[in-house]
Structure formats: structure tokens, C-alpha cells
Amino acid sequence: MAVMRMSGEAHALVRHTHQERVLRALRERGALSRGEIAEAVGLSRTTVSEITRDLLRHGAVVVVDTDAASRAGSGRPAERLALDPDSGQFMGVDFGHRRVRVAVADASHEVLVSGRQTYPESAGWPERIATAFELIDRLGAERGVHFRALQGIGIGVTGPHPRSSAPHAPEGAFGPGFAAARDDVDVSFAERFGASVIVDNNTRFAALAEALAGDGDVENLLYVRLSDGVGGALVIGEQLVSGATGLAGELGHVTVAPGGRRCRCGKRGCLETVASVPAMLAECRERGADVGSLEELASATDPVVEQVLREAASALGRVLGAVAMVFNPAEVVIGGDIARTAPVIVEQASETLGAELFPWVAANPVVRCARLADDDGATGALAALFRSSPLLADHPEPAPVRALPA
Amino acid sequence: MAVMRMSGEAHALVRHTHQERVLRALRERGALSRGEIAEAVGLSRTTVSEITRDLLRHGAVVVVDTDAASRAGSGRPAERLALDPDSGQFMGVDFGHRRVRVAVADASHEVLVSGRQTYPESAGWPERIATAFELIDRLGAERGVHFRALQGIGIGVTGPHPRSSAPHAPEGAFGPGFAAARDDVDVSFAERFGASVIVDNNTRFAALAEALAGDGDVENLLYVRLSDGVGGALVIGEQLVSGATGLAGELGHVTVAPGGRRCRCGKRGCLETVASVPAMLAECRERGADVGSLEELASATDPVVEQVLREAASALGRVLGAVAMVFNPAEVVIGGDIARTAPVIVEQASETLGAELFPWVAANPVVRCARLADDDGATGALAALFRSSPLLADHPEPAPVRALPA
Numbered sequence: 001m002a003v004m005r006m007s008g009e010a011h012a013l014v015r016h017t018h019q020e021r022v023l024r025a026l027r028e029r030g031a032l033s034r035g036e037i038a039e040a041v042g043l044s045r046t047t048v049s050e051i052t053r054d055l056l057r058h059g060a061v062v063v064v065d066t067d068a069a070s071r072a073g074s075g076r077p078a079e080r081l082a083l084d085p086d087s088g089q090f091m092g093v094d095f096g097h098r099r100v101r102v103a104v105a106d107a108s109h110e111v112l113v114s115g116r117q118t119y120p121e122s123a124g125w126p127e128r129i130a131t132a133f134e135l136i137d138r139l140g141a142e143r144g145v146h147f148r149a150l151q152g153i154g155i156g157v158t159g160p161h162p163r164s165s166a167p168h169a170p171e172g173a174f175g176p177g178f179a180a181a182r183d184d185v186d187v188s189f190a191e192r193f194g195a196s197v198i199v200d201n202n203t204r205f206a207a208l209a210e211a212l213a214g215d216g217d218v219e220n221l222l223y224v225r226l227s228d229g230v231g232g233a234l235v236i237g238e239q240l241v242s243g244a245t246g247l248a249g250e251l252g253h254v255t256v257a258p259g260g261r262r263c264r265c266g267k268r269g270c271l272e273t274v275a276s277v278p279a280m281l282a283e284c285r286e287r288g289a290d291v292g293s294l295e296e297l298a299s300a301t302d303p304v305v306e307q308v309l310r311e312a313a314s315a316l317g318r319v320l321g322a323v324a325m326v327f328n329p330a331e332v333v334i335g336g337d338i339a340r341t342a343p344v345i346v347e348q349a350s351e352t353l354g355a356e357l358f359p360w361v362a363a364n365p366v367v368r369c370a371r372l373a374d375d376d377g378a379t380g381a382l383a384a385l386f387r388s389s390p391l392l393a394d395h396p397e398p399a400p401v402r403a404l405p406a
Numbered sequence: 407m408a409v410m411r412m413s414g415e416a417h418a419l420v421r422h423t424h425q426e427r428v429l430r431a432l433r434e435r436g437a438l439s440r441g442e443i444a445e446a447v448g449l450s451r452t453t454v455s456e457i458t459r460d461l462l463r464h465g466a467v468v469v470v471d472t473d474a475a476s477r478a479g480s481g482r483p484a485e486r487l488a489l490d491p492d493s494g495q496f497m498g499v500d501f502g503h504r505r506v507r508v509a510v511a512d513a514s515h516e517v518l519v520s521g522r523q524t525y526p527e528s529a530g531w532p533e534r535i536a537t538a539f540e541l542i543d544r545l546g547a548e549r550g551v552h553f554r555a556l557q558g559i560g561i562g563v564t565g566p567h568p569r570s571s572a573p574h575a576p577e578g579a580f581g582p583g584f585a586a587a588r589d590d591v592d593v594s595f596a597e598r599f600g601a602s603v604i605v606d607n608n609t610r611f612a613a614l615a616e617a618l619a620g621d622g623d624v625e626n627l628l629y630v631r632l633s634d635g636v637g638g639a640l641v642i643g644e645q646l647v648s649g650a651t652g653l654a655g656e657l658g659h660v661t662v663a664p665g666g667r668r669c670r671c672g673k674r675g676c677l678e679t680v681a682s683v684p685a686m687l688a689e690c691r692e693r694g695a696d697v698g699s700l701e702e703l704a705s706a707t708d709p710v711v712e713q714v715l716r717e718a719a720s721a722l723g724r725v726l727g728a729v730a731m732v733f734n735p736a737e738v739v740i741g742g743d744i745a746r747t748a749p750v751i752v753e754q755a756s757e758t759l760g761a762e763l764f765p766w767v768a769a770n771p772v773v774r775c776a777r778l779a780d781d782d783g784a785t786g787a788l789a790a791l792f793r794s795s796p797l798l799a800d801h802p803e804p805a806p807v808r809a810l811p812a
Contacts, residue, residue, distance in 0.1 A: 234733070243735070245769065249732060250732065251731070254727075254728040254731050265765075266765040322660045322661070323728070325660050326656065326660065326729050327732075328650050328655075329649070358656075358659065361653070
């Protein structure tokens with residue numbers, strides 16, 4: 001009997017590892033056919049079929065549809081499998097400077113509800129959190145969705161987000177009570193929903209979403225976002241780079257104008273003091289151009305405005321070029337509404353960046369506008385949850401494995 | 407009988423995975439006590455003892471010494487185990503601009519022989535390779551060592567080293583026939599020694615060696631070396647960052663003086679045109695200071711020389727600061743003889759870098775001089791081999807595992 005027991009345990013352990021890989025692929029990528037699973041996890045079709053048969057039998061995985069709509073060939077449509085949608089829900093929350101966005105997805109990556117609600121920029125954390133809770137209640141009521149099985153909550157916040165042991169920015173520098181954000185926000189959400197919470201910089205979440213949003217995943221991506229501030233993030237090998245103390249990615253605070261304007265971070269002449277939307281608006285007004293909003297900035301035909309945008313994009317291109325020389329990304333993505341609405345930004349940044357790289361390199365990184373909108377922080381938080389969540393590893397244990405005949 | 411066979415196979419697979427982890431720890435770190443192995447691989451002392459007993463019985467591992475010399479406590483000295491030194495040798499080769507260095511270590515990380523030999527900077531690859539082979543023959547003959555069991559050869563070369571599919575720098579820009587280096591060098595060594603060869607930038611190898619040289623391994627390290635050129639490398643999570651096309655780490659070619667001196671890379675005003683040793687010497691002479699060598703540069707008391715060194719270190723500090731803002735390293739290491747012999751370099755670079763970072767961050771990265779000498783490329787190539795080599799995975803298979811009594 002000892003031998004039988006060893007056999008079952010050891011064999012189950014090996015199969016469990018294979019199952020974990022299949023479940024991880026479905027968790028990270030959503031619905032997949034058996035063939036796509038086999039390719040993703042590097043197991044044979046036969047082994048994948050055996051594993052998915054077990055998972056289907058235990059209800060951890062369900063058939064959601066077939067690939068008939070998307071397939072190019074003429075063969076029989078393949079079933080697509082996904083984690084059981086009812087096995088858990090995931091919530092992504094993105095606290096911007098003036099609005100919160102919420103998206104809730106099931107385990108198959110289907111977004112069940114999403115929405116946004118504004119608050120004044122002066123709102124403190126209690127008000128922002130209350131606004132988010134009201135939004136969540138309203139979304140649930142409108143769609144008849146109950147957030148009864150939240151498996152994890154990812155929350156994006158503005159500004160640098162160092163690890164707990166590291167010092168934080170001065171109170172108020174990057175938002176209301178930023179130093180208190182982590183404690184207040186994660187405790188409030190954890191208590192309200194009884195789920196585990198991860199909190200990080202929303203630009204990092206957006207970068208991860210961007211790396212995963214294309215046709216193929218981008219392994220090495222440099223991301224920058226121009227909005228009320230200038231944030232950034234690095235993705236290497238499909239993982240966010242957090243750095244030694246959690247402060248990686250702060251492209252907005254690289255110096256571009258030594259001795260220049262004072263930045264809210266405490267330094268002078270940071271990229272953010274030149275290329276954030278408020279900085280560009282202020283510079284236009286200083287030069288006599290009458291623009292008061294991002295929309296006016298993007299649509300203005302005044303050559304002064306174009307010059308300001310070009311100078312800002314040029315400073316951005318120099319920073320991106322320096323970072324690209326060291327980090328050698330495949331793609332450089334510029335996010336933020338202004339990058340989408342004023343094409344001169346990506347055009348000029350790309351040109352300046354190109355001049356900063358080796359002239360003999362044929363293939364410089366692709367410089368492009370972000371695919372996702374500024375609200376992508378919530379989606380990115382969901383992507384981070386799907387990639388990091390160990391929660392679904394708790395699916396029902398497989399039944400004892402019987403030895404196959406020789 | 408079917409059940410018995412499954413049991414043996416499945417159980418052996420699990421144990422084999424554990425064995426692999428133990429062997430990898432010994433391959434990467436050299437001799438370790440059983441306690442250190444347990445800590446490194448995250449297995450219990452009991453499991454590690456069982457595994458090492460098997461490995462000792464099969465001769466894959468041997469007892470090399472005890473930790474009596476290094477231990478602080480008064481307990482019984484613990485045996486230190488290492489891979490069987492006779493199970494293979496590894497060769498690290500570093501081709502600099504004017505010399506080649508060779509080091510050969512056994513599988514327990516013991517360096518058996520090492521030495522260096524100069525060649526003129528004008529020497530082409532055939533001459534450099536011939537010089538290396540002569541050096542290796544001489545070292546072997548002098549010490550009576552036969553390179554009969556080379557398991558791998560790591561070769562460092564100067565200049566950017568993109569992946570094979572990517573375009574290379576113009577012929578001659580970074581050394582003689584650099585574009586041909588990979589083909590010529592690796593084929594020559596592979597044919598001569600019948601071993602597999604990896605070729606990479608020698609600064610990257612040096613950075614890896616530096617990350618592993620301290621008391622504790624450094625997970626996130628930014629490395630720059632000032633010598634005939636200025637090279638650099640990033641280590642994240644104890645892995646070298648190679649980038650999308652293998653060109654990561656080129657700190658020397660970040661622009662610091664727009665429109666400045668022409669660089670051999672084809673751009674203008676790169677850090678290398680300001681902070682390489684030849685650039686600093688030329689600048690001193692241009693300002694009327696009579697210095698002709700690195701030694702004179704380091705020992706000069708002329709205030710003009712100090713000013714030139716400070717300006718170069720300041721430019722270096724700005725680049726390091728920008729990269730550190732994005733990459734958030736734990737340590738910034740400055741290599742090259744000049745950094746060791748002229749303390750003003752590290753001092754000024756550290757001060758400038760500090761001013762580029764968030765003023766409210768209490769713990770900036772440690773900026774320090776490299777621990778290892780300029781010849782560290784050969785050691786780094788060995789470190790890369792020890793970390794990547796799958797070769798020792800081919801040790802004898804474990805004997806069939808018997809089921810333990812219940």
C-alpha cells in the first residue's frame with residue numbers, strides 16, 4: 001500500500017504542475033482553444049486534452065464558445081475554454097487626479113461592468129474612496145450584478161508608489177495625502193469587499209495593459225504618459241520593472257532643463273515641467289497663445305502652439321532616446337489624450353528619439369501612440385491581477401489519479 | 407507492475423527536480439555547506455541531506471573542505487560541497503582593445519589558471535585569436551593543466567554586441583572587424599576546444615561579475631565602465647538585461663553635449679566623447695595641461711586636470727541619474743582603472759547623480775567604485791557560464807528510487 005500511496009501522491013504532484021500551467025494560461029489570456037493552450041504551455045495536445053477533460057469535469061473550466069468567428073481556415077471550429085466565470089470576479093480601480101474608473105471582470109476576462117465618476121482635484125482620500133464605492137454600488141444595481149465573489153482588487157493611484165518600507169513623497173505633492181493612499185485605500189477596499197488588494201502606480205498598470213493589448217504580447221516596452229503629470233513604466237519580459245525600492249519608471253522626473261521650472265517633486269526642470277498638459281498650456285499662454293484646455297491645445301492652428309508642442313515632444317524624445325539607448329525596447333508607447341489628439345507629439349518625439357540612437361541600427365524601436373485610452377489604468381489593474389493572482393490556484397483538487405495500464 | 411513503474415518514474419521526476427535545484431545552486435555559487443544549500447534552494451535540511459547523499463554516492467558532488475576558516479560560531483564545522491571539479495572546466499576569455507585575458511575554472515569555481523597577453527590595438531581578429539591561443543598553451547604548459555574537459559567557453563569582446571539578426575556597427579568603429587568578431591571568434595574557439603561558446607560585450611560580463619562579487623548578490627545594478635570607451639550594463643533580478651535586439655546598456659552613447667564632438671558610433675556629443683580616458687586626456691591637453699597617460703591623469707595635481715575630471719564625472723552623473731530615475735537600481739557601480747585611481751570621479755558622479763533624484767527619497771542608490779579590476783571580463787564570462795550552463799545537467803541519472811515504508 002505504501003507504494004500505491006507514493007504513486008498517487010507523486011503522480012498527482014506532476015499533474016498538478018501541468019494543471020497549474022494550463023490554469024495560469026487561461027487566467028492570463030482569457031478564453032483559448034485546446035491548441036492555443038498547448039502552444040502557450042508547451043505541453044502536447046494529448047496531455048492538454050487529458051488535463052482540460054479533468055478541469056471540465058471538476059467545473060473549474062467551461063466551454064465558452066468556438067473560434068468559428070475568428071478562424072481563418074476552413075476546418076472544424078475548435079471549442080474555446082475559459083475559467084468558470086462564476087469561479088470569481090476581479091475588480092480594477094483607477095484613481096486619477098479628477099476621476100475614478102472601475103471595471104469588474106469575471107475569471108474568463110469578460111468585463112461585466114465598468115464606469116467612471118468624477119471628483120474635484122481637491123478631494124481627499126475619504127471623498128475619493130466614497131465616490132468609488134457609490135460608483136460600484138450604482139454599477140452593480142444598474143446591471144444586476146452582485147460582487148459576491150471578488151477574488152482580487154487592483155487599484156491604480158497617481159504619483160510614485162514606493163514600497164512600504166521606502167519613504168514617500170511629501171504630503172500633497174502628487175495628490176491628496178498620497179503618503180496615506182496605500183494604507184487608506186487598500187484597507188478600505190479590503191474591508192468593504194473582503195478581498196485581497198494590490199495598489200500600484202496607475203501608469204504602470206496602463207503600461208502592462210498596453211504591452212498585452214496588441215496582437216502579440218510585447219516583451220520589452222517603454223511607456224510614457226502625458227497628462228496632468230508625466231508618468232512612465234518599463235516592461236521587460238512581460239513583467240513590470242519595479243526597481244530596488246519600487247520607484248522605477250519615473251521618466252517624468254528626468255531633468256531636461258537644468259535650473260528650469262520648479263517641479264512638484266522638489267527638483268527643477270523635470271520633463272514634467274515641460275511636457276505635462278498643464279505645463280504646455282502655461283507655456284502657450286506665456287507666449288501669448290490663447291488656449292485654455294487640452295482640446296484647444298490639440299486643435300489650435302496657431303504656430304506658437306505647434307512650436308510649444310514640438311519643443312515639449314523634443315524634450316520627451318531626448319529622454320526616451322537616453323532610456324532607449326540603455327534599455328533597448330522593442331516599442332516606445334506614448335499615452336495620454338494629448339498624444340492621441342495632437343499627432344505632432346508622437347511625430348516629433350519619434351524623430352528626436354531616432355536621432356539619439358545609433359545611426360547604423362536599421363530597426364529603431366517602434367514609437368507609437370497608446371492603443372488604450374487614458375482610462376486604461378483600471379484595465380491594467382485587471383491585467384496585473386490576472387497575471388499575479390494565485391487565488392484561482394485554489395480550485396478543487398483533482399481526484400486521486402489511477403495508474404494507467406502498461 | 408504497472409503501478410510500481412509509475413511510482414518510480416513519477417517519484418524520480420520530483421526528486422530529479424530537487425536535484426536540479428541543488429546542482430544549479432552549486433554551479434552558480436561554488437562550494438556551499440548543506441545548510442547554505444537548503445537556504446538557497448528552499449528545501450528542508452533533511453531533503454537536502456538525502457539529495458546530497460545521492461549526489462555524493464554518484465560522484466557528481468564532492469566534499470571540498472569545511473567552513474571552519476570562515477565560520478563565526480563555535481559549533482562543529484560543516485562540510486562544504488561542490489560539483490566534482492573533474493566533471494568539467496570552464497574558460498573565460500576577455501578581448502580588450504589592447505590585451506586578452508584568460509581564466510580557466512573547474513566546476514567548483516576554483517580558478518585553475520589565468521593570465522594576460524597584450525597585442526597592438528591595430529591587431530586584427532586573426533592576430534588576437536592567435537595571441538589568445540598562445541597564451542592558453544603557455545598557461546597550460548606552465549601549470550601542467552590540460553584543458554581536456556572544457557564544458558563551455560565565454561568570450562567577452564568590446565563594443566555593442568547585437569544579436570545575430572540585428573545590424574552591426576560599421577566595420578572598425580569599435581575594434582578591428584567587429585562585425586566579424588562573433589563569427590571568427592566563436593568558430594575559432596569552438597573548433598579548437600570542441601566546446602560550446604557564448605560571446606557577449608565584455609562590459610556586460612563585468613557587470614554580472616560585479617553584481618555577484620559582493621557579500622550578498624545585488625539584484626538591481628547599473629554598471630558603467632570608463633576606459634578606452636564608455637560601456638555599461640543593467641542587471642535586474644540577477645540577470646543581464648540584453649534588450650529587444652541585444653543592444654541594452656549603451657550608457658556611453660547617451661548624448662550629453664548636443665552638437666558636441668563626433669563619436670565613433672556616428673553620433674555627436676555622446677558621454678563617451680567626454681568621459682572616456684582618451685577624451686579626458688585630449689581635453690586636458692587642449693586646456694594646456696601636460697598629461698599623457700591614465701596614470702598621469704589620476705595623479706596630476708594641476709587644477710585644470712581636476713576640473714576636466716569633474717566635468718566628465720558630472721556628465722556621467724547626469725546620465726546615471728536619468729537612468730536611475732527610470733530603473734531605480736540598488737547600486738550604481740563605476741568601473742575602469744581611472745575610477746579606482748582618481749577618487750574625484752566617483753565622488754563627483756555620486757554628487758551629481760544624487761541631485762538628479764527625488765529630494766525626498768532617503769536612500770539613494772549606493773554609488774561605488776567597482777570591486778573587480780578592469781580584467782574582470784574573463785571572470786564575468788565565467789560567471790555567465792556558471793549561471794547559464796545547462797551542461798552539468800547531464801550528470802549521471804539517479805538510481806531508481808525505492809518506495810519508502812509507510
